[in-house]
Amino acid sequence: MNINNLSDIATLANQLPTVDGAAREAAQQHQNNLTKPPGSLGRLEELAIFMAGWRATSRPDIRMAQALVFAGNHGVCAQGVNPYPQEVTKQMVANFEHGGAAINQLCRANGADLSVIALDLDRPTADFTQGPAMSEPETLDAMNRGVAAVDPAADILILGEMGIGNSTTAAALASALFGATPADWVGPGTGSDAAGIARKIAVITKGLALHGAKSPMTILAALGGREQAAICGAVLAARKRRIPVILDGFICTSAAATLYAADPRLLEHCLVGHVSAEPGHRRLLDAIHQRAVLEFDMRLGEGSGAALALGILRSALACHNGMATFAEAGISEA
Template sequence: MSLPPLSSLSQITRLADKLPAADTKAAEAARARQNSLTKPPGSLGRLEELAEFIATWRGTARPEIWRAQALVFAGNHGVCAQGVNPYPQEVTAQMVANFRAGGAAINQLCAVNGADLSVIALELDRPTADFTEGPAMSETDCLDALWQGASAVDEGADVLILGEMGIGNSTVAAALAAACFGGRVAEWVGPGTGSDKAGIARKVDAIERGLKRHEAILGDPPAILAALGGREQAAICGAVLAARSARIPVVLDGFICTAAAAVLHAADKRLLDHCLVGHASAEPGHRNLLAAIDKRPVLEFDMRLGEGSGAALALGILRAALACHNGMATFAEAGVSEA
């Protein structure tokens, strides 16, 4: 099944009924297998839950990860004109080059955990508009970025790892979270790549002004994505939706990646049913966001790098979960007496 075509952002809110749902029969079969393995039921804890989760979305009681795809989307942001970032926007392109040369953390984590990494740069020479002055993207620009994200997904993958890169995008993430879920802006804002107290204050001020300017579309998550988001955030949404259409489970990275996907949750919470969150970011807004979308992270390692690094690290845990699920003997096979 391919992602239904979208001619407008408003159609996102009606997608959940058109996309595949959880395979409850596969989930039940996976749970029955877990309960037949040579261990007390539930004794592997979250590993059992993760194996069942993968089974649910791959539609088989004994899923395997033959191909793990990792996608990192990169974009630049007009809101950087408000002094919200301690690094110049040229760093986005420089880091993309580093990813492609194999020199970043995400390269090492993908290599050790068996993921094929692709980096997609989204018009880095044309930043989005400053959302304090107007919409960051037109609907056409937002849809184009969304489709670039969707088109990057390999429908033959067994799991999709998502990450991002973009100077200024922690401000964008906090703006999306505040717009979609409310609360005080300061509760969503953190240091990002290293902002000091004055830099954090500039972030809060810029977001508050952006929310005021766009208050007419608050309550309309797809419109919020265009007004406050960036191209990499829209691409992440497109990749999440394309993965769902192909029944591929998704592992989201930290705060910025989760905030992008959370726009879909705000549109219809079912749209993230096939998604895990790889880790709890040290960025303070992430825990608020995880509570808002009711997701429990796989790992808590105090990471806040981005790049998909926490999601790639969590892939190793998924592989371990499936190794136990598929490789352990049942009581009958091992000749071990059950209670």
């Protein structure tokens, strides 16, 4: 799969695979025959059926879970929107590569193979208060690097990000795509105080005024980052392969939300792993009609909430595939 121009993305929902209704129905029937009252496992049943529909089998399994963390730097940091220097992005990438971050532990605990993709960290995007953050070729390059990172053998894809300043770009994207004021989307990110939050709001307000109304993918180029574009590319590549996706928190969801704004069908194969404590995330989930798997008051990023949700998904499939039916167990049905 190669994405050649941004205007094509809105049409992809008509070309990419859709959910397998027969597999979903067979999975539902299987759930109804297991040794439990129908519906008694609640969301676990829904997750198993979701996996069945996208993997096109009534008995889906996770043999290979891939986790991708994309990292990028942002020109808007020149406006003082983050208390940390951009060198921290590169330092955290090294930490991921040496196994020292939270995402390394959560992937190990929940059985995911982690890869970290650094996207031109020595060349931040442009400052979106002065012009577009990325040109169309730069946006497409980042998206296609996301496409290329997806392993066709994966049964599930976990997506996360790292990038000093990207809570500002995430809030800018959300405000441009779904309205409300920047103040409704902005939070502390990596630890901004009240003055820092006010500065982020002012910077986003300036960026929105400069760029005006645009199509969703042009908004991504104008206000987003390379890691957010790469997340979009990975989401689309996964859809091409019928690989369900678990999105992480506010920044990851805001990236994928550009696809939703282009056509809501483009996120039908996606779950959101958790509700971030970053205040804009719950509003964003409402806007894209998603219900997160977990609510653990996390706001770390890195894909950490998505990796944690993988354990819940594995549990859902363990029940789906491992429980006996009433007939197998010799138990009378109602």
